[in-house]
Amino acid sequence: MAYSPAFNPLYRQIRGLILRSLESGEWRPGDIIPSESELALRFGVSQGTIRKAIDEMAVENLLVRRQGKGTFVASHNDPNAFFHFLRLAANEGKLPPHENVPIECERAAAGQNVAKILALEVGAPVYIVRRVMRFGNAPVVFDEIYLSSVIFPDLTLDILKTEHRSLYTLFESRYGVCMIRANERLYAVSADSLSAKHLEVNEGVPLLLVERVSYTYGDRPVEWRRGFYSTRDYHYYNELG
Amino acid sequence: MAYSPAFNPLYRQIRGLILRSLESGEWRPGDIIPSESELALRFGVSQGTIRKAIDEMAVENLLVRRQGKGTFVASHNDPNAFFHFLRLAANEGKLPPHENVPIECERAAAGQNVAKILALEVGAPVYIVRRVMRFGNAPVVFDEIYLSSVIFPDLTLDILKTEHRSLYTLFESRYGVCMIRANERLYAVSADSLSAKHLEVNEGVPLLLVERVSYTYGDRPVEWRRGFYSTRDYHYYNELG
DNA sequence: CAGTGGTCTAGACCACCTC
DNA sequence: AGGTGGTCTAGACCACTGA
Numbered sequence: 001m002a003y004s005p006a007f008n009p010l011y012r013q014i015r016g017l018i019l020r021s022l023e024s025g026e027w028r029p030g031d032i033i034p035s036e037s038e039l040a041l042r043f044g045v046s047q048g049t050i051r052k053a054i055d056e057m058a059v060e061n062l063l064v065r066r067q068g069k070g071t072f073v074a075s076h077n078d079p080n081a082f083f084h085f086l087r088l089a090a091n092e093g094k095l096p097p098h099e100n101v102p103i104e105c106e107r108a109a110a111g112q113n114v115a116k117i118l119a120l121e122v123g124a125p126v127y128i129v130r131r132v133m134r135f136g137n138a139p140v141v142f143d144e145i146y147l148s149s150v151i152f153p154d155l156t157l158d159i160l161k162t163e164h165r166s167l168y169t170l171f172e173s174r175y176g177v178c179m180i181r182a183n184e185r186l187y188a189v190s191a192d193s194l195s196a197k198h199l200e201v202n203e204g205v206p207l208l209l210v211e212r213v214s215y216t217y218g219d220r221p222v223e224w225r226r227g228f229y230s231t232r233d234y235h236y237y238n239e240l241g
Numbered sequence: 242m243a244y245s246p247a248f249n250p251l252y253r254q255i256r257g258l259i260l261r262s263l264e265s266g267e268w269r270p271g272d273i274i275p276s277e278s279e280l281a282l283r284f285g286v287s288q289g290t291i292r293k294a295i296d297e298m299a300v301e302n303l304l305v306r307r308q309g310k311g312t313f314v315a316s317h318n319d320p321n322a323f324f325h326f327l328r329l330a331a332n333e334g335k336l337p338p339h340e341n342v343p344i345e346c347e348r349a350a351a352g353q354n355v356a357k358i359l360a361l362e363v364g365a366p367v368y369i370v371r372r373v374m375r376f377g378n379a380p381v382v383f384d385e386i387y388l389s390s391v392i393f394p395d396l397t398l399d400i401l402k403t404e405h406r407s408l409y410t411l412f413e414s415r416y417g418v419c420m421i422r423a424n425e426r427l428y429a430v431s432a433d434s435l436s437a438k439h440l441e442v443n444e445g446v447p448l449l450l451v452e453r454v455s456y457t458y459g460d461r462p463v464e465w466r467r468g469f470y471s472t473r474d475y476h477y478y479n480e481l482g
Numbered sequence: 483c484a485g486t487g488g489t490c491t492a493g494a495c496c497a498c499c500t501c
Numbered sequence: 502a503g504g505t506g507g508t509c510t511a512g513a514c515c516a517c518t519g520a
Contacts, residue, residue: 007497009508035486046510051487059300061482067487068517085481089426181482185330187472188429188447206429206447212481229429236427238479240326240453241302248516250489276505287491292506308506309498 011052029075076168089237096136102160252293270316317409330478337377343401
């Protein structure tokens, strides 16, 4: 019976304020944010309330706490990966070191599908990036990546080749766009001629298709990705709990 | 330099004690556990410390808090599903109601593979359950499920047919075994004759193979499952963040 | 050493559920 | 009304970092 519409606890309002500061760029990925006591002073609440707000955001991987140092904005550039979007594991043993090989960076106009997913107008300019991820010198993942050229202007194959860590590292340091979450849809498909060629398998071989939409602050979708995974020696790993 | 081995905060020790009570069966799935103030008295700590321990366990989906009522042991029998192990979604629209159709319940001896995964001796008695999940009257998932017959004695096809909700519901209410977490490995494979038949697709069609190991309290592996998903109208959904 | 986050406590009050 | 979990506060002390 009791119907309490929009009861928002203080710590959640504080969370909203911190989020706004992240979205506005007051604190950028990798930055340290003010200490808990400073924030308590600034927002006029107790340190415990600040703490609870930050706790939630740390669980969401938006902030990272480091005892004795401070609280930092999560970043793909950090040596310790806070974001772990690639759920690939080796069938036997550990995942060998990998190499990203950009193949193509093509200008195109957004079709209906891409436009809808990235919240663009049909016909808006986009880049289509194709690249292969190699593990232990064998091709394992072939990606087709769709990006708005408004958000990622002047992207070229040469730029892609300079980045040896990950695409999200590049997006963050060059374009100031930080991916904070993503949704994935997984399908089993037959290799077409293009993916077969790049993954060095026969056409028709079953591949794992991973469609991903990535979001930055403010729930803005900024990347659509179709990854074809060869699952002979590797698999997609997931934990349920 | 500072090297503090095994510093365990109080709330984490409390968490261990609560966990022991869960493993020992003092509180069973669906039960209400003592209130925070009672536990504080029992363990001789403040309510805030109890709260933090329960907070962690609620995040892990071991306990479920309900304001005004109390804190409960998570259960697969609860109307509101706390555990959501099936990551299936429809390509278009909502997931239609589903029906589980048991096909076979076969006695067998554990091979090397199954024995290793379920921590059994090679040759130990196991059940192999085969079943199909139908969505909107179309077969979508074909499962082969391996269970120790020591843990699940006297399992039969007839028993399986009586359970219309989920296997884990049956395991919990009939055998007192509650699955609390699972690992999954996903592969793309070609349909063999058996899975093709049950999924009503042609042999060789690409299928999503989901291998799952499920664990109960105390990190004991109790189920190995190989699920073949037909991903024409459905997909495996995952959130990264 | 001072400053950070991390833990623990005690108490007040609020929101929700049930009787 | 009385019990439950949920929020908020204030203060003490611990663990970790870096200068």
